[in-house]
Amino acid sequence: MMIPNRKEYLKALANSGQKIMGVLPALYPRELLWAFDIHAAEIWDPPGEILHANAHLQTTICPIVKRSLEFILKEPDIINAGYLFPHTCDSLQNLGTQVKDLIGVSLPVYTFYNPKGSFNNTTTRYYRDILQNFQLSMEAVYGPLAPDKFLAACVLSHKIDSHLMAIQQARMTDHLSLNNAEYFKLMRAQEYLLPTDYLSLLEQVDILDQPGESPRARMMVSGILPPTPEILEFLDELGVSIVADDLLAGSRRIPKFPMDAPVSPLDYLTDRFFILPPCSTRGGDLDERLHHLSKHMNASQAQGILFDIVKFCEPELFDHRLLVKTLRGKNYPVLTLETELENHISGQDKTRIEAFTELLFEMVSP
């Protein structure tokens, strides 16, 4: 399975005249963008040194926000249709208005509010209104939305979700012959591939009829982004498989259960939003999140959990204490790493990962 390189792929797309919008984390109606022939290229952790962003942001701001701003400040050619800031956390909320109203970029800046807290009918109605308003703001620039295109975009999204759900399920039950690094590379390819390309990629994924070889140990991972490729490779070396995830850039963006094929796009997108797994950034109920985590630990037979927390990420840090406390109470080994998205593993983290995996191995061996 060949996954194109992010930078080269986007460059080629931009050169071909494709409209590309830079989208910040995490939840947004990608289907609406697709319906306007706009490709959503997500900006989570662009590589490179942070130089110019430091003049705009305090040292205590998370590296995702900093890296995103560094990327935006470079005004890269691959982004040609503007930037979209979904409402995810206080830092991204302010970054959106900072870029739009104070720093100023040559491309338009859009925002998208995601309701917070516990949801009810009032929230559902409002979310539908937000979608409609977003549609209107796109129409103001790109002309009327073609209903058939919108429906087709939702159908595509539905297919992608179905494949992702099947792949996740296969991962949990060892029916997938991908190691950690390959698996998360595949998951993250949706951040930049055209949906049709991504779907073709997913269609190529080989789901085994029979379970493959069991890993030496199984773990779940929770946080915003998957562990860095260096950590994933290290876990591969150790023989530990990440069999389930609770990641914002991962399963928290895939519906909890299969949905019927879309008929009315707005209804479909509204329903989809409300059946996403519980997430710190939406201010969801803690019990629900705990329940969700426990369920996936059980279903995947994970022996332990790794919390990979982005430094200064308030949404995750608040929930973290209770999640750790409760999971430890259930005798699950827990490891917490703090990441600044470095492209190496510190000696200390390496030692901690090794010690943690030893613990998991001991749990496996009789």
Add this chain to the structure above:
Amino acid sequence: MSIRAEIKYKIMKDYGAPALMALQDFKRRKPRPIPEAFGPPLDSNKRLKEILSRHYFLSRYARGVNKVAWVTSGAPVELLRAFDFYTIYPENHSALVGAKKQGADYCSIAEGSGFSQDLCSYARIDLGHMLSGKTPAGKLPKPDLLFCSNNICQTVLYWYKAIAHELNIPLIHFDAPFVTTEQTEADINYMAQQLQDMIPILERVSGRVFYLDVFENILKRSMETSRTWGAILDAMKAQPAPMTIFDAFGHLAPIVSLRGLPVAQDYYHILMEEVDTRVTQGIGAISDERYRLIWDNIAIWYKVRFLATFFAERKMNFVTATYTNAWAETTGYLNVKDPWNSMAKTYGQIILNNNLKHRLELMKKMIKTYSVDGMVMHSTRSCKPYSVGQFDLRKAITTDLDLPAVILDADIADERVWSEQQIHTRLEAFCETLEGSKHG
């Protein structure tokens, strides 16, 4: 409601609280000497202390008489008042802990129990209080209900969720969509509907019935109180200004935590009268006001006295602040005839829930109308919504208005973040520039 609790509460209200006030009065008979750089202190300070002490004191006896709610500073508390909740403001309490330089102690308790040091210190102090029961206010009642709104930050939602889980009590959250350009009709409808959806829950928790006329009266009182607070702040346009913003940080407490109650309304009339008299008589808060400053962001509670003295000694007075203005800025939207929509507009558009273009324009306006010569920005480690964007705000203001400005890196209530040397160097450099710019 238990009769025993009610009798106890009444006794404490009629006898206990006055006795406490008398004791405090006695203790204060030898007031601390006022440095020469300051003008005469406000007489209202005494009344303010009484009100706040009484509020915290009586809160100990409130349970069993009223249901207790812990509320965030930007939440539409008027609705809770209609059900007679006794309200406690954890942010206010955390500021009190910070002002007593005990913030680090409380934060350490929360950190020891697993909360990260990178979280807002108001939250950590409150969680430290919740986990240990410690408080400089003697004792605080446990809440029956939590009421928060993300119109100040999303942090409060995470923080209150943690308390709700720990104490197993209900949490009502008022979701206030961030205003990126202007509020949409959908935003207003959403917020207005949420408020109405809360009524049955509040009836259930409080055991009381909702009466629209009672609520409207509370709203009217709240409007009037906020307006008076706004007028008090306006009075600081006078030269010399009758108060410093450091005074206003203290006098802010009733508008934050007693909004909608007669005691707050009455208090601001007293303060207004005193401030007016000082303006008429030309009495300034500092003895020789030569420079006028604006403060941005929440106070550095453990350094208020230090900063007040530092600036007063240099004949510099803070005459306005984005922070104190927050409880007056959007009051104009309140309308008793259209309570739900008008509350949505009032609470949805407060400074921290509004875009930075709005903040920049507001600050420029304040700088002009208050005849400001320089700006001090507190970049606080705790607060992302207040701090992210400050570097560019400073740039825009210094460029457009040619105004000297300095950014102080510190924290609202965790004194461990304070770096004496760095702050001193920055402040001295700022004062030099300011003096040079006015004379140059």
